[in-house]
Amino acid sequence: MITEGDQEPKFELDDADGKRVKSSDFKGKKHVIYFYPRDFTPGCTIEADEFSKEYKKFQKHGIEIIGISTDDVESHKKFVDKMNIPYVLLSDPEAEVCKKFGVWGKKQFMGKEYMGVQRSTFLVDEKGKIFKAFPAVKPKGHADEVLQILTN
Numbered sequence: 001m002i003t004e005g006d007q008e009p010k011f012e013l014d015d016a017d018g019k020r021v022k023s024s025d026f027k028g029k030k031h032v033i034y035f036y037p038r039d040f041t042p043g044c045t046i047e048a049d050e051f052s053k054e055y056k057k058f059q060k061h062g063i064e065i066i067g068i069s070t071d072d073v074e075s076h077k078k079f080v081d082k083m084n085i086p087y088v089l090l091s092d093p094e095a096e097v098c099k100k101f102g103v104w105g106k107k108q109f110m111g112k113e114y115m116g117v118q119r120s121t122f123l124v125d126e127k128g129k130i131f132k133a134f135p136a137v138k139p140k141g142h143a144d145e146v147l148q149i150l151t152n
Helices: 042-060 073-083 096-101 142-151
Strands: 012-015 020-022 030-035 063-069 088-091 104-109 112-117 120-124 130-134
Touching (some): 030 096, 042 073, 073 088
Parallel strands (some): 063 088
Antiparallel strands (some): 012 088, 030 120, 104 112, 120 130
């Protein structure tokens, strides 16, 4: 997993509307990149909802939010519409960006092992440097925790 002090890996992915979004689009802005396992799952829904509720506060401080999962564009579109998500969700169906950030790995659920996204968040400064990494995120209260770090 990339760590604090590392440069943000370059990426280019489609958002929920099928529009191409590049990491360079966020150059000069502080931003939050959070990786989550799947649209519409309980933890991911909590996390998306909390970031959505706090979004205006993030924007007030000039901070963008980017959510990334391996779900396809259609799934993201449904998730954005149902949850009223005001920020960018990016589709990484081949887990290429997940692998660049080091958040793709073995997971276990109900005794079965599989490869998937490790719920993680990275705070990136205006120069594209990671200044805070959260390798094992608990969804409840995470958006507020991130906002406090970014605004204090």
